[in-house]
Amino acid sequence: MKLVCLQKNLQKGLNIAEKIVGKNTTLPILNNILLETQNGLLSISSTNLEIGINCRISAKIEKTGNITIPAKLFSGFVNNLPNDKIFLEVKNNNLSAKLLNYKATISGESADNFPIIPKITGEELFTINAAVFKNGLNQIICAASLAENRPEINGIFINIVKGKIIMAATDSFRLAEKTINFNKKTENNISFIIPIRGAQELSRILSEKNGEIDLVMNKNQILFSIKDNDIEEPRVDLVSRLIDGNFPDYKQLIPKDFKTKLIINKNDLFNAVKISSVFSGKINDVKFSIFGAKKEVDVAAKDFSAGENISKISGEITGDDLEVTFNYKYIIDGLNSLSGEKIFWGFNGPTQPALLRVLDDRDYFYIVMPIRNQ
Amino acid sequence: MKLVCLQKNLQKGLNIAEKIVGKNTTLPILNNILLETQNGLLSISSTNLEIGINCRISAKIEKTGNITIPAKLFSGFVNNLPNDKIFLEVKNNNLSAKLLNYKATISGESADNFPIIPKITGEELFTINAAVFKNGLNQIICAASLAENRPEINGIFINIVKGKIIMAATDSFRLAEKTINFNKKTENNISFIIPIRGAQELSRILSEKNGEIDLVMNKNQILFSIKDNDIEEPRVDLVSRLIDGNFPDYKQLIPKDFKTKLIINKNDLFNAVKISSVFSGKINDVKFSIFGAKKEVDVAAKDFSAGENISKISGEITGDDLEVTFNYKYIIDGLNSLSGEKIFWGFNGPTQPALLRVLDDRDYFYIVMPIRNQ
Numbered sequence: 223m224k225l226v227c228l229q230k231n232l233q234k235g236l237n238i239a240e241k242i243v244g245k246n247t248t249l250p251i252l253n254n255i256l257l258e259t260q261n262g263l264l265s266i267s268s269t270n271l272e273i274g275i276n277c278r279i280s281a282k283i284e285k286t287g288n289i290t291i292p293a294k295l296f297s298g299f300v301n302n303l304p305n306d307k308i309f310l311e312v313k314n315n316n317l318s319a320k321l322l323n324y325k326a327t328i329s330g331e332s333a334d335n336f337p338i339i340p341k342i343t344g345e346e347l348f349t350i351n352a353a354v355f356k357n358g359l360n361q362i363i364c365a366a367s368l369a370e371n372r373p374e375i376n377g378i379f380i381n382i383v384k385g386k387i388i389m390a391a392t393d394s395f396r397l398a399e400k401t402i403n404f405n406k407k408t409e410n411n412i413s414f415i416i417p418i419r420g421a422q423e424l425s426r427i428l429s430e431k432n433g434e435i436d437l438v439m440n441k442n443q444i445l446f447s448i449k450d451n452d453i454e455e456p457r458v459d460l461v462s463r464l465i466d467g468n469f470p471d472y473k474q475l476i477p478k479d480f481k482t483k484l485i486i487n488k489n490d491l492f493n494a495v496k497i498s499s500v501f502s503g504k505i506n507d508v509k510f511s512i513f514g515a516k517k518e519v520d521v522a523a524k525d526f527s528a529g530e531n532i533s534k535i536s537g538e539i540t541g542d543d544l545e546v547t548f549n550y551k552y553i554i555d556g557l558n559s560l561s562g563e564k565i566f567w568g569f570n571g572p573t574q575p576a577l578l579r580v581l582d583d584r585d586y587f588y589i590v591m592p593i594r595n596q
Numbered sequence: 597m598k599l600v601c602l603q604k605n606l607q608k609g610l611n612i613a614e615k616i617v618g619k620n621t622t623l624p625i626l627n628n629i630l631l632e633t634q635n636g637l638l639s640i641s642s643t644n645l646e647i648g649i650n651c652r653i654s655a656k657i658e659k660t661g662n663i664t665i666p667a668k669l670f671s672g673f674v675n676n677l678p679n680d681k682i683f684l685e686v687k688n689n690n691l692s693a694k695l696l697n698y699k700a701t702i703s704g705e706s707a708d709n710f711p712i713i714p715k716i717t718g719e720e721l722f723t724i725n726a727a728v729f730k731n732g733l734n735q736i737i738c739a740a741s742l743a744e745n746r747p748e749i750n751g752i753f754i755n756i757v758k759g760k761i762i763m764a765a766t767d768s769f770r771l772a773e774k775t776i777n778f779n780k781k782t783e784n785n786i787s788f789i790i791p792i793r794g795a796q797e798l799s800r801i802l803s804e805k806n807g808e809i810d811l812v813m814n815k816n817q818i819l820f821s822i823k824d825n826d827i828e829e830p831r832v833d834l835v836s837r838l839i840d841g842n843f844p845d846y847k848q849l850i851p852k853d854f855k856t857k858l859i860i861n862k863n864d865l866f867n868a869v870k871i872s873s874v875f876s877g878k879i880n881d882v883k884f885s886i887f888g889a890k891k892e893v894d895v896a897a898k899d900f901s902a903g904e905n906i907s908k909i910s911g912e913i914t915g916d917d918l919e920v921t922f923n924y925k926y927i928i929d930g931l932n933s934l935s936g937e938k939i940f941w942g943f944n945g946p947t948q949p950a951l952l953r954v955l956d957d958r959d960y961f962y963i964v965m966p967i968r969n970q
Contacts, residue, residue, distance in 0.1 A: 292902060295874055295875070295902050295903065298873075298874035299871060299874050299875070299905065302867060302870045302871045302874070303871065304867070316903070323907055323908040323909065324868075324871060324905070324906075324907045325905060325906050325907070326871075326875065326903060326904065326905035326906075327903050327904050327905070328902065328903035329901065329902055329903050493676060493677075493678070494698075496676045497673060497676045497677065497698060497700075499672075500669055500672035500673050500676070501669070501673070501700065527703065528666060528669050528702065528703055529669065529690070529700060529701050529702035529703045530700065530701050531673065531698070531699060531700035531701070532698075532699050532700075533697055533698045533699070534697040535697065
């Protein structure tokens with residue numbers, strides 16, 4: 223392998239690929255990245271056996287070939303270089319790199335020993351704007367379970383049906399659902415679950431991307447192929463295994479009517495919850511008292527040893543007065559996932575799930591379970 | 597105690613005072629701050645028994661008094677409030693706080709149980725511009741020892757003599773010295789050592805201050821009294837104990853002549869050292885080879901399992917050619933403490949201390965020991 227590319231392009235590609243590279247002592251080759259020439263481009267790949275990432279950057283190839291080298295070492299070197307032409311060449315399983323007066327030789331290992339990242343081919347299920355998909359993902363990702371003992375909710379559920387992508391996540395205390403409309407009409411009804419780690423990596427990569435995503439899947443894996451509008455930017459593929467399991471049938475849990483309805487300014491509620499969080503006890507309990515006649519919500523917390531607080535905020539209230547207690551962390555997460563000022567909060571008494579959404583947007587909602595009275 | 601003050605002033609005062617408040621389980625009152633009315637101001641105090649901080653902010657006092665309350669809880673409450681008038685009142689050893697529709701009651705403890713922060717009175721040793729003092733402190737603080745088994749170097753040495761403040765710090769591998777001229781001519785020769793923790797707190801507080809510092813000391817303690825130019829800003833006193841010990845007699849170690857002299861661009865050297873740091877071994881060794889005839893410095897590192905690198909940078913060299921190895925962290929610290937582009941680096945062979953400074957500034961220097969050849 224012998225090639226020339228620009229330091230800034232190499233740096234971008236490495237920074238995307240190396241994030242999933244950890245410190246793996248049982249399988250040290252997973253600490254490496256795979257460099258290989260591919261159709262006139264330099265391809266950079268990494269894998270943690272659950273997720274695989276591949277970036278292609280522009281390069282002038284003099285001689286095809288490949289090598290694997292320690293990811294952190296190579297990116298540490300490249301990140302500290304100025305932007306100029308970098309010359310890479312493989313000699314005797316070493317990579318030699320040269321840029322202006324900076325030279326390095328890095329001990330590599332044969333590409334034959336690198337785990338194969340599965341190639342997934344076929345017709346794309348959908349093509350979608352990267353920013354739209356990322357925003358949807360970021361809205362629901364907070365509700366996913368981080369516990370590995372229930373793999374079916376340790377991920378993001380995606381259902382593609384009738385020109386819609388429905389994404390959902392739950393940790394059994396709260397549930398978030400986002401609906402995105404897309405152009406391609408499909409008659410099929412396809413569902414799958416992406417592991418949370420893959421969804422987080424995808425969100426991270428998409429945060430710096432403008433363009434479109436093609437999605438292709440087979441029985442066990444899914445491929446997100448990201449085309450950037452700027453052809454100078456690396457083209458990135460992320461392959462993730464899919465979770466083998468059934469996502470809970472959550473549709474039945476979505477409340478349709480509410481005994482108490484509240485329309486309130488998001489920031490007022492957010493500030494009151496933040497203040498009460500300081501006084502809440504070990505179970506993060508914050509109490510909301512809703513008074514229709516006074517058009518007032520009292521947000522309060524009490525820690526017997528430290529003190530107590532109450533904040534009174536105004537809102538439009540219809541239906542029954544109510545006292546209900548929530549884990550403040552779940553409310554903060556829910557409010558952070560809403561991108562509007564006026565929000566709707568619907569309740570069905572102190573023990574039933576409550577629903578939060580932006581007042582004029584029904585494409586996203588966040589359901590949260592109260593803490594039952596002790 | 598009963599008073600009104602502005603939330604933003606209270607927040608500033610609390611944020612300064614609470615930084616030294618930790619989680620003390622043996623003496624829980626150290627987790628509290630002391631609030632007390634003082635000459636028409638609200639005084640906020642904290643201590644960890646080594647350092648004491650006192651801030652005074654503007655307040656309208658209705659009734660004098662005092663109380664101690666948990667620092668983190670109170671600042672968590674105040675930090676989340678909007679800026680408006682906050683009403684504070686002590687009732688039955690509780691503090692009640694009210695701002696607009698936000699109310700809290702915080703369980704307190706009698707001020708009688710709070711450790712006394714010593715009052716230090718007397719003539720000030722000097723008055724100095726806060727920014728000048730902070731910049732000097734920040735230049736030398738990196739060289740101080742963090743090890744507590746040698747208390748005499750676990751601090752900042754200050755020597756006041758003939759209208760000069762000389763500050764020095766060492767961890768026995770490197771030494772930094774800064775000289776500041778000030779107006780007041782003193783005939784005395786006064787020296788003392790401030791513990792590193794006190795110096796770090798002082799630097800942190802000064803980073804947001806414009807104004808002057810008065811310094812007053814007695815046998816065991818020192819007081820830094822910070823007057824801000826903006827009278828709306830809290831006035832802050834920091835009291836620290838002094839270290840009882842003798843700072844090493846370092847003057848004899850300062851090289852006066854050099855067998856090899858190098859004048860070099862700081863950024864070129866910094867980048868080359870950063871790159872080599874990636875390849876350096878467990879002892880952080882980076883080798884510098886200085887070639888007078890070629891006007892070149894080669895910065896190189898080698899890790900037998902990972903690879904090696906070399907960067908060639910140009911410089912003005914007089915004297916002997918030299919190969920010398922340093923811990924790259926010490927060189928990075930030294931370069932970060934220099935505020936100029938052209939730097940001077942003087943050497944006396946591969947085993948003697950080398951001296952770094954800005955080419956045209958002799959008020960600050962940084963001496964560093966090489967790593968001896970293995």
